[in-house]
Amino acid sequence: MEDDVPDPEPLGGDLIDPTVATPARIYSYLLGGKDHSPADRAAAEKALEAMPVRDFARVNRAFLTRAVRHLAETGLDQFLDLGIGLPAPGSAAETALSVRPDARIVGVDNDPTVLAHARAHRGDPELSGATIVAGDVRRPAEILGNPEVRGRLDFDRPVAVxxxxxLHFVVDEDDPYGAVRTLMDAVAPGSVxxxxxxxxxxxxxxxxxxAKTYARSSVRTxxxxxxxxxxxxxxxxPVDPGLVLLSQWRPDQHVLAGDDRIGLYGGVALKR
Known part of the structure; x- marks a missing residue:
């Protein structure tokens, strides 16, 4: 299902318009972060009238935390986080570094607020925990060719992508399947x-x-x-248990009753 609204601002744009809600700032609000505007809060509250999107954000963040922790514990120490978003507890960087202090994390985003936050905290690992660069998953070759990405990650060794x-913000005409193939073709065997x-x-x-609420923000869905x-x-x-509802992917004590009704699928898979 797609909503026909204009494309987002160009990559790495510096224009931050607080009157237009963005997915990154809405997500920050839903996770209890502080980087959001009245427009973002209004959009989130409107979405909450339709369904429990705060639970969607919580369940998704918990899956990210579990998956990154599992990979770090099994030895992976390089992470390419596409759509890193704004800082919030349980981030990929925070989780990976808690297990492997030597982990290398590159975050990619095209939201001006995310990039501005990264610039403000550049060089401060206590606040950032990742090298963050401007990029868009719809143009994976630009990400893979970015000198900062290449300088931080060793593509001759496994990388967690x-x-x-x-990807629910990448419509079919932008070839999300091709983007994923390009990214996974570029990483070494043993990557996930x-x-x-x-x-x-x-x-x-x-x-x-x-989806109608998000259609009023800066992206299509x-x-x-x-x-x-x-x-x-x-x-x-596929890494066991394969593609499942997020609450079913290696659940821990943080999975709550009713989380199996949250409509998010996810999984982890290995490149041989």
């Missing part, structure tokens, strides 16, 4: 793909209403079925 709650995506399989009416999401992992070896 994180596409967590990102970590991915989550909203689905309408569980609550189509609520998802449609929420695409909601996919479990079969369509599974196709992102083609050619990769």
């Amino acid at each position: 994180l596409l967590v709650a990102v 793909l970590v991915l989550s995506q909203v689905t309408a399989d569980l609550d189509p009416e609520g998802i449609r209403a929420t 695409a909601v996919r079925s479990s079969k369509e999401i599974a196709a992102f992992f083609d050619g990769l070896e």
Whole structure:
């Protein structure tokens, strides 16, 4: 399902318009962060009228935390976090560094607020924990060719490619499947793909209403079925338990009753 609204601002743009809600700032608000404007809060509250999007944000962040912790504990020490967003507890950088203080993390985003925050805290690992660069998953070759990305990550060794709650903001005409293939073709054997995506399989009416709210922000949205999401992992070896609802991916004590009704699929898969 796609909503026809204008494309977002160009990569790395410095224009921050607090009157237009953005996914990164809405997500910050839903996670209890502080980087959001009245427009973002209004959009989030409107979405909450349709469905429990705060629970979606919480469940998605918990999946990211569990997946990154698992990978760091098994030895992965390089992470390419696409759509890193604004700082909030349980981030990929915070989680990876808590397990492996020597981990290398590159965050990529095209939201001006995210980039401005990164510039403000450049060189301060206590606040940032990652090298953050301007980029857009719809143009993966630009990300892979970025000197800062190449200077921080060694592509001759395994890299965890994180596409967590990102691809529902990439419509089919922008070739999300090609973007994922380009990214995974560029990384070494032993690398992994970590991915989550909203689905309408569980609550189509609520998802449609929420999509309309996001259509008033700076991006279009695409909601996919479990079969369509599974196709992102083609050619990769699923890590147990495969593609599942996020609450079912190696659950821990933070998974709550009712989380199995949250319409987000996700998984981790290995490149051999």
